[in-house]
Amino acid sequence: MKCSRRSFLKKGLGSAIAASLPLSSFKFLSPAEARAAVGDPAVRWGFLINTYKCTGCGFCVKACKKENKVPYDLPVTRTWVERYVVTRDGEAHIDSPAGGRDGYTDPKIEGKEIAAEEITKAFFVPKLCNQCQNPACVQVCPVGATFQTEDGVVLVDRTWCIGCGYCIMACPYGVRFFHPVYKVAEKCTFCYHRITKGMKSACVQACPFGARQIGDLKDPDDPVTRAILTQRVAVLKDEYGTKPQVFYIGLDENVR
Amino acid sequence: MLDQLATNGHLIAHGMDWTIKEGFVYPNEFIYWSIQIVLYPYMTGLVAGAFVLSSLYHVFGQQDLKDMARFSLVFSLALLPVAMMPLLMHLQQPLRGIEVLFTPHFTSAISAFGIIFTTYSIIVLSEIWFVYRTYFVEQARALKGKSGVANTFMRGLYTVLSLGAWDLGEAAVAKDKKAIKILAGIGIPVACFLHGYAGFIFGSVKANALWMSPLMPVIFIMSAVVSGIALCMLTYIVIMEWKKFTTTLAKGRGDDSVKLIKGAEIDVISKTSRYLIGFLIAAITLELLDLIFRGYTAMKSWDILRSVMYGKDFINIFVLQYGFGNLIPFILLILPRLTIRRTALALVLVLFGVFMMRWNVVIGGQAFSLSFAGYMHYVMPIIPHNIETFKEGLGGALLVGITPFVLFWLINKVTPSLRFNN
Missing domain, CATH: 3.30.70.20 (Alpha-Beta Plaits)
Structure with a gap:
């Protein structure tokens, strides 16, 4: 089998990307879990x-x-x-x-x-x-750790927030701060x-x-x-x- | 448990250590973005500026920048990892910083960081590779057969760096040159993007009366180029003076090689300073336009902004930034019969001025409360008493300030960028 340097690099890069995506990054939710996670759209x-x-x-x-x-x-x-x-x-x-x-x-x-x-x-x-309804804090979060539920409440995922403080800066009402214990955005x-x-x-x-x-x-x-x-x-x-x-x-x- | 910790003094709210409040300030408001976020656009600006300077030669063929181009390219590589450092140091969860690259949320200006920064790094690295490929090959060949651990190591390193492209024929070298030109060409808009988006991060915060302005990204780009050119020139002067000094020691004051260095130095510096003046004028014009526009339109926030700009921060803005940082170096540079010493002074002042501009944007933007009825004052921690006050104080700032020079020293061992007299 002939393997040129170009094709070796190409295949190597492909394998590296594939290997960096572990199966655990995919998670299956039951319909009830999914609904609970995003909120009830019939409520605001x-x-x-x-x-x-x-x-x-x-x-x-x-x-x-x-x-x-x-x-x-x-x-x-x-x-x-x-x-x-x-x-x-x-x-x-x-x-x-x-x-x-x-x-x-x-x-x-x-x-x-x-x-x-x-x-x-x-x-x-x-x-x-x-x-x-149009939250500035959610718009500016660089990793999507803060989000709006279907029933209109803005939440913060404490396991995902990187603590950059951009949402704190973006809120015109000053309601956000860093939680002193969890070291993530809190509201x-x-x-x-x-x-x-x-x-x-x-x-x-x-x-x-x-x-x-x-x-x-x-x-x-x-x-x-x-x-x-x-x-x-x-x-x-x-x-x-x-x-x-x-x-x-x-x-x-x-x-x- | 939590309450106990708080009363025992082990717990503090982020920002409490360095924020002094005055008047009516919302309870959760503190200086959340401190010295590290001042340094972040400052460092990014230096990277972008250094790269633009080198591209002026590679793309537009500005022959007067030939000696500067190679140096500023390598220097922008040394600055590159440092642009990221303040961001990481300021994160409350630094280990999660990588999420910005893996799970970017594209409505956020910061999420663009990963993409732009990676693109830019690839461009800088590959341009350097094309510039130095011939050198790598030559070195690897020259070191062949020489004994000693250091020689073997360096030969191995150069062999790896050559990536197996050993062809030094005319056609291959011409191809290198073409690639450099293309990369430098793409690099200019990407460098501007890298920094313009840093300006966008601030300019798009509608909650902040001082930051919100569509001019912010352009102002940031202009001052970035100013600071990048100034730092390259200053480092160049320092290194040339050192070379001159050592040559004088070795060969005596009157030696031809000393005169050669001296002549080359003043020539490069006076030519580069013309570009510096041009970008300096553009930067000041935009900043003044922004200021005048705010005063003229006098929106709701103007009352508090005015009291900060003309009152509390007057020294920082008008004396240190515009006076010492812009006006005095401008006069020093346009006066006839430019000398190295005068240029060096002007450059230090320019760098200080751009730093003060970042300070006045980042800290000044948090100097007033969102309530428009109170003020906050940032007291930079000098002697740290915990990790937070180190990171967001003088210690962290110095760490970020020193790193690019250490990196440059290391990188320059592999890709010498100051071979002026060969």
């Missing part, structure tokens, strides 16, 4: 926040950190509550110490005491992942492990005032969907074209 999870009802108690942040095992004493958090105090000069004073985890018991903002008669309005705004999942089993998200369950609600936006009879369709609601930073799916009742123009 959405969130409704009534800022009039939020008192800044921080129970949601506490519950989230415990439920999702985010180190309790570190500043990073999947959800947080911001305090806004607007004074007579039109200035908005904003803070969120420890993500509002321990509630707002100190009237000082950034170390400054604001006189009660100076305050014209004050309110709290809970924040979490907006589970965008709010609407408690996907709970909602897909018929339970409510931990923060929704922990809220004593019903300021947080989760529902199926594809179901017009869902209370959340009905509220969004019938009341005046707004979303955060729609100018980025991400189509956020967390809706706010009573959103103020000062909210960042």
